Amino acid sequence: MRKLQRFRNTLQYELLLLPALVIFAIFILYPAFNTIYSSFTNWNRMNIKNIQFVGIENYQKLFSDKSVLIGVRNSFIYAISATVLQSAGGLGLALILNRAFKTKNFLRAVWYFPAVLSTLVIGFLWNYMLSSSDLGLINSIIQGFGFSKVNFLGNGNNALMSIIFIAVWQWMGWTMTIYLANLQGIPEELYESAAIDGASKTRLFFGVTLPMLFPAISFSAITGMIQGLKMFDLVYALTKGGPNGRTETIITLMIKKGFTEGFYSYACAIGAVFLVIVLCVTMFQMRYFNRWGENIS
Numbered sequence: 001m002r003k004l005q006r007f008r009n010t011l012q013y014e015l016l017l018l019p020a021l022v023i024f025a026i027f028i029l030y031p032a033f034n035t036i037y038s039s040f041t042n043w044n045r046m047n048i049k050n051i052q053f054v055g056i057e058n059y060q061k062l063f064s065d066k067s068v069l070i071g072v073r074n075s076f077i078y079a080i081s082a083t084v085l086q087s088a089g090g091l092g093l094a095l096i097l098n099r100a101f102k103t104k105n106f107l108r109a110v111w112y113f114p115a116v117l118s119t120l121v122i123g124f125l126w127n128y129m130l131s132s133s134d135l136g137l138i139n140s141i142i143q144g145f146g147f148s149k150v151n152f153l154g155n156g157n158n159a160l161m162s163i164i165f166i167a168v169w170q171w172m173g174w175t176m177t178i179y180l181a182n183l184q185g186i187p188e189e190l191y192e193s194a195a196i197d198g199a200s201k202t203r204l205f206f207g208v209t210l211p212m213l214f215p216a217i218s219f220s221a222i223t224g225m226i227q228g229l230k231m232f233d234l235v236y237a238l239t240k241g242g243p244n245g246r247t248e249t250i251i252t253l254m255i256k257k258g259f260t261e262g263f264y265s266y267a268c269a270i271g272a273v274f275l276v277i278v279l280c281v282t283m284f285q286m287r288y289f290n291r292w293g294e295n296i297s
Contacts, residue, residue: 032275039269045262058269068270071250072277078164078249079228079281085168087220090175091213097176098183108180111173119170123237126166127153130238156246159239163247167234171227175220182216183209218289222282229278250274 039058043051062068093111097104114122129137130152139149152162190208199207232251235241241248241256248256250270258267 035268036272038265039272041265043265058266062269071248071253075229075249078231079225081164082167082228083224086172086175089172091179093176094179114170115174119233120237122170123234127238153239154243156243159247178216178220182213186212222285
């Protein structure tokens, strides 16, 4: 009787989760499984009705496609560079703006403001400012100092670095807020005890502050990598994958192959590979940070 009563009590709480689970299944699970299934077919714009199973044909084509390999490489370059730089920059800003001075709240708002705006809006604004035309703001300033124009978005290497710089500029303030929240939760007693033992500021940072920032570091690293691997809107607004495919990412290629060229099953194969990449990277990061957390504790 007690077991039946306990089952009824837990069932009423589990039923509250049912609407969320149904929405998750319809909008997340079903599209994911449908994408994986479609990647093994010959579905394309010219063949919508007579869809046939073709096995791993799309995957064989994908792994021999140089443009996809470049897209994967660029995605990792974006993700790793942006995550490291915005984490380091966000930590530096958090340490500075965690101090008591009059304008700290204003400066926090200034640095956080770009994260509020749409990434597409940010991309189009920077596209205007980095333009090599006479209307380009930054090149006008450079020429005003007597230097020649810089082709920020028309040169492959410059375009790659420009996209990374803009991504870091936009999201560094968001990372800063994560570190600030964590910094303000560190007990002052730890610093006082270490100071009594004669610890220098450097030892305080590496012995107290950095270990206590483990939750913020792990969170920003994992979310930063996922966000970097999903890079699309900023690339679309700035270069559309150019010049000559030098700034393509795996997501821009998936959109291009699927929506522009109409190779739907091939785009699904790219999406499935991307899903596996994100899962592997996230699992590796979580395992690494779990070990770090165990060593700290």
